Amino acid sequence: MGIRLGIVKALHAVLSARGHGGSFPGYVGLKLDKHFLERFIMPEQVIVVTGTNGKTTTANLIAESLRASGKTVINNHRGDNLNIGIASTLAAGSDLSYRIQADAVVLEVDELTVYRQFRTLQPTVLVINNFFRDQLDRAGEIETIIRRLIEVTEDFEGDLILNGDDPNVLRIADYAKKARIHIFSVGENSTSNQFDEAKEGTFCPRCGRPLRYLYQQYSHIGRFVCDTDGYGTIEPVVFVDSIDYDKGTFTSAGKEYRSFINAIYAVYNCAAVLTVMKALGIDPECADRVFRTYRLNEGRNEVFRLTAPCTVNLIKNPTGANEVLKEIMAHEEEKNICIILNDNDVDGTDVSWIWDCHFEHLRDSAVHEIICSGTRAYDIALRLKYDGFEDKLVIKENPKDAADYLNEAGMESWLMSTYSALHSTRAILKKMEKR
Amino acid sequence: MELKILWLFDNLMDLYGDRGNIQVLKERCARRGIDCTVDTYRLGDDKKCSDYDIVFMGGGADHEQNLLYEDLLGLKDDIAYSFGKGTQYLLICGGYQLFGQYYLDQDGIRLDGLGLYDYYTEATTDRNNRCIGNIAVEVTIDGESFKAVGFENHGGQTRNVASPLGRTLSGHGNTADSGYEGFVTDNVIGTYMHGPLLPKNPRIADILIKRALRRKYGTDELAPLDDTLENKARNAMLKRLGVQPDG
Numbered sequence: 001m002g003i004r005l006g007i008v009k010a011l012h013a014v015l016s017a018r019g020h021g022g023s024f025p026g027y028v029g030l031k032l033d034k035h036f037l038e039r040f041i042m043p044e045q046v047i048v049v050t051g052t053n054g055k056t057t058t059a060n061l062i063a064e065s066l067r068a069s070g071k072t073v074i075n076n077h078r079g080d081n082l083n084i085g086i087a088s089t090l091a092a093g094s095d096l097s098y099r100i101q102a103d104a105v106v107l108e109v110d111e112l113t114v115y116r117q118f119r120t121l122q123p124t125v126l127v128i129n130n131f132f133r134d135q136l137d138r139a140g141e142i143e144t145i146i147r148r149l150i151e152v153t154e155d156f157e158g159d160l161i162l163n164g165d166d167p168n169v170l171r172i173a174d175y176a177k178k179a180r181i182h183i184f185s186v187g188e189n190s191t192s193n194q195f196d197e198a199k200e201g202t203f204c205p206r207c208g209r210p211l212r213y214l215y216q217q218y219s220h221i222g223r224f225v226c227d228t229d230g231y232g233t234i235e236p237v238v239f240v241d242s243i244d245y246d247k248g249t250f251t252s253a254g255k256e257y258r259s260f261i262n263a264i265y266a267v268y269n270c271a272a273v274l275t276v277m278k279a280l281g282i283d284p285e286c287a288d289r290v291f292r293t294y295r296l297n298e299g300r301n302e303v304f305r306l307t308a309p310c311t312v313n314l315i316k317n318p319t320g321a322n323e324v325l326k327e328i329m330a331h332e333e334e335k336n337i338c339i340i341l342n343d344n345d346v347d348g349t350d351v352s353w354i355w356d357c358h359f360e361h362l363r364d365s366a367v368h369e370i371i372c373s374g375t376r377a378y379d380i381a382l383r384l385k386y387d388g389f390e391d392k393l394v395i396k397e398n399p400k401d402a403a404d405y406l407n408e409a410g411m412e413s414w415l416m417s418t419y420s421a422l423h424s425t426r427a428i429l430k431k432m433e434k435r
Numbered sequence: 436m437e438l439k440i441l442w443l444f445d446n447l448m449d450l451y452g453d454r455g456n457i458q459v460l461k462e463r464c465a466r467r468g469i470d471c472t473v474d475t476y477r478l479g480d481d482k483k484c485s486d487y488d489i490v491f492m493g494g495g496a497d498h499e500q501n502l503l504y505e506d507l508l509g510l511k512d513d514i515a516y517s518f519g520k521g522t523q524y525l526l527i528c529g530g531y532q533l534f535g536q537y538y539l540d541q542d543g544i545r546l547d548g549l550g551l552y553d554y555y556t557e558a559t560t561d562r563n564n565r566c567i568g569n570i571a572v573e574v575t576i577d578g579e580s581f582k583a584v585g586f587e588n589h590g591g592q593t594r595n596v597a598s599p600l601g602r603t604l605s606g607h608g609n610t611a612d613s614g615y616e617g618f619v620t621d622n623v624i625g626t627y628m629h630g631p632l633l634p635k636n637p638r639i640a641d642i643l644i645k646r647a648l649r650r651k652y653g654t655d656e657l658a659p660l661d662d663t664l665e666n667k668a669r670n671a672m673l674k675r676l677g678v679q680p681d682g
Contacts, residue, residue, distance in 0.1 A: 133450075142496065143497065143498050208502050349569070349586075350567075350586045350588065351586075352452035352453075352586060352629050352630055352631055353451075353452060354452065355453075355454060355631055355634075356449075356452050356454065378671050379635075381664055381668070382634050382635065382665060382668045383634070385664055386455070386458050386459060386462050386634060387458075393664075
């Protein structure tokens with residue numbers, strides 16, 4: 001009965017051999033058979049990771065940690081997290097009777113569509129990282145995302161791994177009465193309470209009164225409590241009690257771990273992974289080995305050797321962009337900045353989020369010039385003009401011209417790009433490296 | 436010269452970068468040597484709109500609008516009084532809706548508005564059926580006519596608008612198919628245009644500043660600013676929407 005699956009698998013094999021991974025086989029599978037996803041016979045463990053930021057990294061860390069413990073795993077490691085990407089991943093990892101050939105499946109799933117695939121995928125573990133503003137024009141409002149997740153998790157009987165420091169995420173725990181809930185949290189550290197950032201969800205979802213923060217990590221993430229009804233009182237199963245940014249380590253339950261990148265959001269990703277390990281009864285040592293050696297995905301602090309180093313980061317919403325800006329701020333050398341702002345569907349067609357980013361962080365950090373690029377180059381330029389960078393702006397609408405400009409300047413640079421320009425720009429930078 | 440701005444519920448009605456409007460007003464005043472102070476009004480504060488020259492309120496999610504609703508009703512008498520004093524209002528999306536008769540949300544729950552104007556808003560019942568996308572509008576205000584761009588994202592359909600801000604050239608506006616966008620009186624500019632509104636539409640920013648100066652100092656002379664970047668950003672969007680930019 002696997003003729004259609006056979007076609008999809010053959011497509012995948014041919015395309016992979018020619019260096020095209022991608023979602024096309026999944027697209028064909030879903031075109032040939034609208035019940036394609038439902039046919040797969042899932043293994044014992046199906047781990048779904050969703051949320052706004054850090055999905056790809058967290059899912060990959062979980063997959064690698066499971067592998068380190070001796071399990072076989074299939075996962076959508078490149079972040080193809082919509083229906084067709086998931087279909088491609090499953091097709092490539094199954095036999096001709098749709099049986100997944102692994103001990104576990106780890107899937108990153110888009111937070112806006114996860115409610116549709118949830119029951120089909122039959123997850124045994126659901127990890128929810130955080131909910132920030134991201135591409136709101138696709139869903140309307142963040143409230144819709146949360147409501148839909150509440151609906152699909154109400155009768156979920158598996159392990160539910162929640163970020164206890166995100167008031168938007170913790171709401172799920174109030175409704176998921178059948179799930180085994182495991183909460184992670186990160187303690188106050190030297191970067192807590194550094195910035196007053198746009199917070200969303202800082203009101204108690206139960207009673208509507210303002211939440212009180214004992215400390216704030218970034219955006220609305222932090223230790224919060226409602227003094228009226230106790231919302232936010234948590235008993236985390238994994239708690240990070242200290243972070244040493246000089247050593248790039250953190251401790252939890254008396255054990256020291258190395259963070260794969262020295263930043264607060266990465267510690268949260270690690271905490272999520274450790275919570276999955278605990279829920280599945282796997283030695284956290286397996287995760288630690290992965291944390292020590294894990295290399296970030298493409299476009300996550302990826303350095304290209306142009307005439308001077310160029311560090312590339314994906315940006316897609318204020319919270320993630322602000323974390324990148326803080327990182328840039330920590331580097332004192334004179335530098336060029338390049339921002340490629342596109343507004344294609346995958347980027348989010350509403351670019352107003354750039355007005356919620358803290359570009360003023362760049363004011364004190366020896367910025368030589370800021371190159372504005374992409375389909376909305378003038379929008380990002382205008383944004384920066386109103387943050388006091390008028391004299392430093394260079395507009396190169398075509399990303400290729402922007403990359404050439406960076407290379408010819410011969411100065412260290414930081415490039416931030418929205419999703420749809422990321423892969424083509426990386427290819428351009430890679431070519432420049434070889435010269 | 437000095438202008439005082441009050442930003443209503445900055446921590447609740449803060450969706451879609453509407454804060455950018457405040458940044459633009461401040462900067463365009465500063466470049467002309469006009470002192471500009473911005474105060475925020477949050478739940479339970481006792482500041483009065485009538486003490487200010489310009490009052491701004493942005494859009495928020497339904498959830499947030501429910502939180503501030505009762506507090507806002509308490510401001511109604513002072514707002515009505517401030518109209519006589521000439522206070523100028525810039526209201527985006529949710530802020531715009533709440534100055535009308537009522538807002539009926541997608542669950543059928545009715546929130547009475549301030550009732551200062553006759554228009555009313557009813558949400559589409561299908562959450563997936565929102566008015567979302569780039570929008571171009573032929574704005575007519577204070578004897579000037581020009582093209583403006585923005586990004587709309589609203590389920591609410593606003594009807595019975597006596598004096599729209601402009602004619603929709605591309606996109607939706609007050610309702611999915613009314614052909615008109617926003618609301619304007621001598622005191623109020625209400626609109627669904629996020630983007631935010633003012634960076635790419637500096638003429639609207641300057642009209643607000645002029646209106647405020649006129650009633651406070653009897654003059655509306657504003658030194659011209661270099662808006663090359665602003666105009667390029669707006670015209671790029673107009674062209675994409677198939678609308679001829681202003682000459």
